[in-house]
Amino acid sequence: MFRSAAALGVDAVLVTPQCADPLYRRSIRVSMGTVFQVPWTRMEAWPRDGAGLLHEAGFDLLALALTDEAIALDQADLGPDRKVALVLGAEGHGLKPATLRAVDEHVVIPMAGGVDSLNVAAASAVVFWQRRAMLATS
Numbered sequence: 001m002f003r004s005a006a007a008l009g010v011d012a013v014l015v016t017p018q019c020a021d022p023l024y025r026r027s028i029r030v031s032m033g034t035v036f037q038v039p040w041t042r043m044e045a046w047p048r049d050g051a052g053l054l055h056e057a058g059f060d061l062l063a064l065a066l067t068d069e070a071i072a073l074d075q076a077d078l079g080p081d082r083k084v085a086l087v088l089g090a091e092g093h094g095l096k097p098a099t100l101r102a103v104d105e106h107v108v109i110p111m112a113g114g115v116d117s118l119n120v121a122a123a124s125a126v127v128f129w130q131r132r133a134m135l136a137t138s
Contacts (some may be wrong), residue, residue: 001088001124002027006034008128013038014085016046051102054085061103063087064123065095066116070106073127078134086127091119120136 002022005013013022019042020027022035043050054061062076062084078084087103089095094117100106109118109126116127 002031002040003033003122004121004125004128005038008125008132010038010128010131013040014043014050016043017029018046018090018093028069039092041042047096047099047102051099057083059083059085060105061085061087062105062107063089063095063100063103064127065089065100065106066108067106068102070108072110073107073130074110076105076107076130078131080135084131086124086131088120088124088127091117 004010015022022028022031022040027037031098043053051061060082063076064086087095087099089099107127109123111118117123
């Protein structure tokens with residue numbers, strides 16, 4: 001995710017207490033050192049306090065989630081007039097119910113071939129690219 005964030009101009013990465021340590025040796029290697037390039041911080045209380053802090057700062061929270069209320073990524077407003085924080089979950093179980101309740105919208109990446117999900121690194125690259133494309137066309 002950090003490599004995608006660096007390559008696609010993401011402002012910052014916020015990680016929760018459950019996330020792997022970005023400064024773990026393997027994380028640094030897999031990110032090709034971009035963990036030192038992209039600003040990041042750990043949100044200590046997620047979603048309880050973290051989501052509230054982001055909302056207070058004017059961010060809309062968009063969760064990548066396979067839910068009935070999810071809208072297609074290409075239909076989501078990711079334009080420059082909207083401050084968005086993209087919320088991605090663990091592979092497998094995805095985001096916890098408390099996180100899904102704390103966000104403003106659920107978004108899904110439309111897929112073909114009977115595939116219903118991507119790993120979190122691939123999904124982050126897709127959504128970061130879509131945000132970048134929306135910023136470039138405005």
